[in-house]
Amino acid sequence: MDINVAIIEDQLEIRESLATLLRGSFGFSLAATYENAEDAMEQLPAIDPHIALVDIHLPGKSGIIAVKALKKVCPNTLFMMVTAFEDNENIFNALKAGATGYLLKTTPPAKILEAITDLAQGGSPMSAQIARKVVASFNALKQVNAELEKLSGREQEILNLLSKGFRYKEIGDKLFVSTETVRTHISNIYQKLQVNSRTDALNKVYGEK
Amino acid sequence: MALEMAKLNSKEKDSLFNSDRTQQLAEMREKYEADKKQDTIRLLAQQKLIDDLKISNQNAEMVKQNSVWVAGILILIVIGTVSWLLNSRGKAVEKALLQAEILKKENEMQLAVFEAENSERTRIARDMHDELGSGLSKISILTANVMQKAATIADVSADMETISKTARSLVGNMSDLVWALNADDSTLDYLTARLREFMSDFLEDCHIQYTAVFPDLVPHIQIGKEIQRNVFLSFKEILNNAVKHSHSSLISIEYLISNRQIEISISDNGKGFDVEHVRKYGNGLKNIKTRMEKISGTYTLHSEMEKGSRSLLSFTL
Numbered sequence: 001m002d003i004n005v006a007i008i009e010d011q012l013e014i015r016e017s018l019a020t021l022l023r024g025s026f027g028f029s030l031a032a033t034y035e036n037a038e039d040a041m042e043q044l045p046a047i048d049p050h051i052a053l054v055d056i057h058l059p060g061k062s063g064i065i066a067v068k069a070l071k072k073v074c075p076n077t078l079f080m081m082v083t084a085f086e087d088n089e090n091i092f093n094a095l096k097a098g099a100t101g102y103l104l105k106t107t108p109p110a111k112i113l114e115a116i117t118d119l120a121q122g123g124s125p126m127s128a129q130i131a132r133k134v135v136a137s138f139n140a141l142k143q144v145n146a147e148l149e150k151l152s153g154r155e156q157e158i159l160n161l162l163s164k165g166f167r168y169k170e171i172g173d174k175l176f177v178s179t180e181t182v183r184t185h186i187s188n189i190y191q192k193l194q195v196n197s198r199t200d201a202l203n204k205v206y207g208e209k
Numbered sequence: 210m211a212l213e214m215a216k217l218n219s220k221e222k223d224s225l226f227n228s229d230r231t232q233q234l235a236e237m238r239e240k241y242e243a244d245k246k247q248d249t250i251r252l253l254a255q256q257k258l259i260d261d262l263k264i265s266n267q268n269a270e271m272v273k274q275n276s277v278w279v280a281g282i283l284i285l286i287v288i289g290t291v292s293w294l295l296n297s298r299g300k301a302v303e304k305a306l307l308q309a310e311i312l313k314k315e316n317e318m319q320l321a322v323f324e325a326e327n328s329e330r331t332r333i334a335r336d337m338h339d340e341l342g343s344g345l346s347k348i349s350i351l352t353a354n355v356m357q358k359a360a361t362i363a364d365v366s367a368d369m370e371t372i373s374k375t376a377r378s379l380v381g382n383m384s385d386l387v388w389a390l391n392a393d394d395s396t397l398d399y400l401t402a403r404l405r406e407f408m409s410d411f412l413e414d415c416h417i418q419y420t421a422v423f424p425d426l427v428p429h430i431q432i433g434k435e436i437q438r439n440v441f442l443s444f445k446e447i448l449n450n451a452v453k454h455s456h457s458s459l460i461s462i463e464y465l466i467s468n469r470q471i472e473i474s475i476s477d478n479g480k481g482f483d484v485e486h487v488r489k490y491g492n493g494l495k496n497i498k499t500r501m502e503k504i505s506g507t508y509t510l511h512s513e514m515e516k517g518s519r520s521l522l523s524f525t526l
Contacts, residue, residue: 017350024354108377109353128402164398164423165405169413 002029003120006049008040008066009033009082010058014105018053021109028113035059037066045073050120053103056083056090064094071098078119092133096197100124100190123183124190131162134193149192158185327434341383349376386442395437397471397526398427401464404444404473408462411445415452419460427466432526439500440473440522443508446497447475447520455479455518469526476519481512497522 005022007030009015015033022030031049034040037058044052052070054063067079080101081094091102101119103112115125126134138151151159154175161171168186172179352373359365405423412419451460457479465472494510497520501508506524 013344013347017347017354020354021350024357108373109350112350128406129399132399163402164427165402165409167406167409167413170409 002027003051003116004029004031004049005116006031006040006044006047006052006077007033008037008044008052008058008063009055010035011055014055014082018112021112025113028116037061037063040066041069044070044077048074049077051078051080051116053080053082053116054094054099056081056087056094064090064097067094067099068097080116080119088129088133092130092137095130095190096137096193098194100187118183122187124187126162126186126189128163128165131159134189135159135163137193138196149195151189151192155185155189155192158182159189162186341379345376345379345383349373352376395432395434396429397432397466398429400432400437400440401427403441404464407441407445408448411448412452412460417452417460418458419462421462421464423462423464424466430526433504436504436524436526439504440506440524443497443500443522444473444475446493447522450493451475451477451479451518451520455481457517471524471526473522474519475522476517478517481514481516481518483514484510484512 005028007015007018007022009018015035019030019033022028032043032047034043038060040052040054041061052074054067056063058066063081067081070077071079078101079094079099080103081091081099082103082105083091084105094102101115101124103115107115118125157175158171161174166174168179168182172182175182352369356366356369356373359369401423405421408419408421448460451457455477457477459478461474461476463472463474463476465474497508501522501524504524506522509521509523510518511521512518
């Protein structure tokens with residue numbers, strides 16, 4: 001079955017060329033395109049695509065806000081942020097809001113398709129700098145609330161290697177597991193991060209406890 | 210007759226009377242004239258008095274003004290002397306203070322210029338990236354599309370492949386450049402991670418075997434952006450050269466830290482070249498040398514025909 005992909009992107013040229021790429025590539029289909037977060041928040045739930053590519057900087061509501069709202073009503077959709085440059089702060093916030101991947105606009109087409117396939121199969125990309133932010137976020141939350149999701153020893157190991165600049169394959173070789181397993185771990189780390197972010201948000205609403 | 214007499218009488222009387230009046234009038238006039246003269250004299254005298262008073266007043270005023278001037282000049286002289294004395298006394302201290310102030314201002318200006326340059330560089334990088342980046346992405350994506358459609362026409366396909374490759378490499382270069390210019394996180398451990406990350410991604414993409422030795426623990430110390438940028442771009446250029454020109458099957462990267470001295474060596478088992486005659490890659494090599502010199506580091510290159518090359522980047526924090 002084709003991977004059904006929606007695009008939320010305000011720049012016409014990028015939107016159109018991504019659409020052309022998806023339409024013309026074997027194994028992919030284009031679900032819908034939106035110019036802004038508002039339209040997508042209204043119409044995407046009915047379409048329920050496998051994957052949504054979401055630009056971080058949109059004219060009205062940001063892509064991060066869109067993901068936060070859509071994640072609740074589209075539980076089957078995986079959100080991949082699209083950004084002009086490695087804007088780590090925003091990428092990290094989007095990941096906490098519910099995105100599971102991110103993509104630079106400058107990524108070559110073959111790699112874009114590869115990243116979409118990876119995401120659909122349960123993998124998630126994580127750069128050294130994002131890994132650092134994830135580690136810092138878990139460390140900061142550790143003292144605050146015992147009920148928060150904790151990282152397993154293996155997950156900590158993987159994050160540590162990632163933050164030192166090791167890539168998935170190298171980590172797999174080093175830990176004697178497959179690249180696939182490394183991917184699954186990273187995906188789980190993202191899920192815990194999102195659960196914690198939600199709990200963290202609740203904590204902020206209902207006070208410290 | 211009598212009437213005539215009477216008339217004459219009265220005439221006489223009249224004339225008599227007339228002469229009396231004339232005399233009276235003359236007397237009055239005389240008196241009046243005298244009075245008038247007297248008045249004029251009095252007025253003149255008064256005027257003279259007033260004038261005299263005025264003159265004496267003016268004289269007094271002039272004396273007063275003169276003394277104010279004198280006093281003022283005296284005060285000025287006193288102030289001048291005192292301040293000159295004070296000045297010459299505190300001159301050494303004041304001069305030192307002034308110099309310190311000038312130095313501080315100069316430093317501030319240099320810092321401001323440096324910061325302005327930095328932020329301008331970042332702005333240009335971002336603008337360039339946003340503008341060119343999306344255009345290049347489009348070219349890159351569209352050529353991929355055309356290549357799929359024209360897969361059967363060999364000539365078109367080959368040309369499109371070249372266009373696509375060029376656009377892709379420009380996009381990649383730009384992303385790395387923007388990172389090197391932007392990176393807010395200039396610490397040694399992050400630079401090391403970034404080098405490692407780039408190395409793995411790049412060499413895996415090129416399907417080249419590699420071995421990497423990096424220290425387990427890299428200290429989390431702040432480094433300058435200049436170091437960060439120049440080391441990263443030099444490292445990238447060396448790996449690029451090794452992949453593009455050496456035809457090697459194995460690349461070895463070794464990263465050593467001892468105290469504040471860092472050495473990064475990149476060796477390949479490729480065809481090597483004559484270091485003395487490397488016109489072909491001259492510019493790239495010169496760039497690396499200049500980059501390393503900018504951060505008071507060194508770049509050395511050894512190569513032997515048919516045995517491979519070894520590049521060494523060395524710098525101190």
